[in-house]
Amino acid sequence: MLITLQFSHTGVSVSAGFLALACAVGFLIWQYKKRKMNSTSSKFLTRNASSSHMNTEVGAHLQIHLFSYDELMAATDCFDTSRELGDGGFGTVYKGKLRDGRTVAVKRLYERNYKRVEQFMNEVEILSLLHHQNLVSLYGCTSHRSHELLLVYEFVPNGTVADHLHGSRASERILTWPMRLNIAIETADALAYLHAVDPPIIHRDVKTNNILLDSSFHVKVADFGLSRLFPVNATHVSTAPQGTPGYVDPEYHQCFQLTDKSDVYSFGVVLVELISSKQAIDITRQRSEIHLANMAITKIQNHELEDLVDPELWYPSDEVTKMMITMMAELAFRCLQSDGDMRPPIKEVLEGLKAIESKIYKSEEKNDVWTQDDATGARNIAVFSPDCVTGKWVSQSTTPNTSQ
Secondary structure (H helix, E strand, O other), X not given: OHHHHHHHHHHHHHHHHHHHHHHHHHXXXXXXXXXXXXXXXXXXXXXXXXXXXXXXXXXXXXXXXXXXXXXXXXXXXXXXXXXXXXXXXXXXXXXXXXXXXXXXXXXXXXXXXHHHHHHHXXXXXXXOOOOOOOXXXXXXXXXXXXXXXXXXXXXXXXXXXXXXXXXXXXXHOOOOHHHHHHHHHHHXXXXXXXXXXXXXXXXOOOOHHHEEEOOOOOEEEOOOOOOEEOOOOOOOEEOXXXXXXXXXXXXXXXXXXXXXXXXXXXXXXXXXXXXXXXXXXXXXXXXXXXXXXXXXXXXXXXXXXXXXXXXXXXXXXXXXXXXXXXXXXXXXXXXXXXXXXHOOOHHHHHHHHHHHHHHHHHHOOOHHHEEEOOOOOOEXXXXXXXXXXXXXXXXXXXXXXXXX
16 A cells, blocks of 8 residues: 555656646747747848847848837827828828928838738838939838837828829829820839849839829839849749739739739839820729720720820820820830730830930921821831831730739
């Protein structure tokens, strides 16, 4: 009986020992997971800073000013609805005034989760590296540990290109054809800069809602939450498709391969919007024309460009403007090819847009720049592109854009 009791006592002791060990292991695992969660949301701001020192190192590492949440609350009158400038897929933008008198735009991300923190950190890191006259300037942000995730940009007063083409300010008809051509040139210039920096940057959300206009109607490309740093000498980045319906590269959507030509496709949609004043997606249009890109390819192939162009731009007596629009349509057509290899690089698109502008200026000085096409009455520039703008335009694929 004594032996039995001794064994029982030993069993209790062993069980207690195992229980204590299990508790210790569980505590260590909990601590590890907690540290991992805390560090995950901070790794996007700086690869070298530890999570425990992130608050003090972020501003210094990226040379970005850290605003306090209270300061931005005061600047926007507690995010008063009367100060709303716009509402996008990731957050609401408010007009604010800082203590130093600067007028700013404050983006307030909708919710605080892992994905939003990632986009927040991504935009801060990318914009801190960029300096171009046609890119929006980032003044600073709140700490990633702040009550809310807030980004502070320069204030761009004239809204978005989308507002003026088919949005709240479309009725004002401010954007003349020369202004639209200049918007195209400056946007292409900004994208060419992004694709040329080291490492290259793919914007991944090029659209008229992300093209802002300053007080002189010059372009400021914005919203880099989805942008990607592109590895040098890489042909593509394999990643799940992201972007806005109507602008997403169909090849990227189908093959999960992001390239610089993905931005070119999106820019092609922007060019068609500038020509037509139509939305990229409009479910009120007939089924085959819901996607503006598909509509444009069909109209161009069928020689029905006049049906695509904004009627207020297409005056029969203005042959110069009609030819400029036709040539921009040609560039858009090339950008919208479903095969990315058939699209021109953005630098070539920029050169094409500048050529349109420069040849038109020359046409005012020399009448012999233009040649008359006796069959159609259309005017064509003798040497501009290997593709004839009055000939049959054939797309490499008539497959509809299924990116949505």
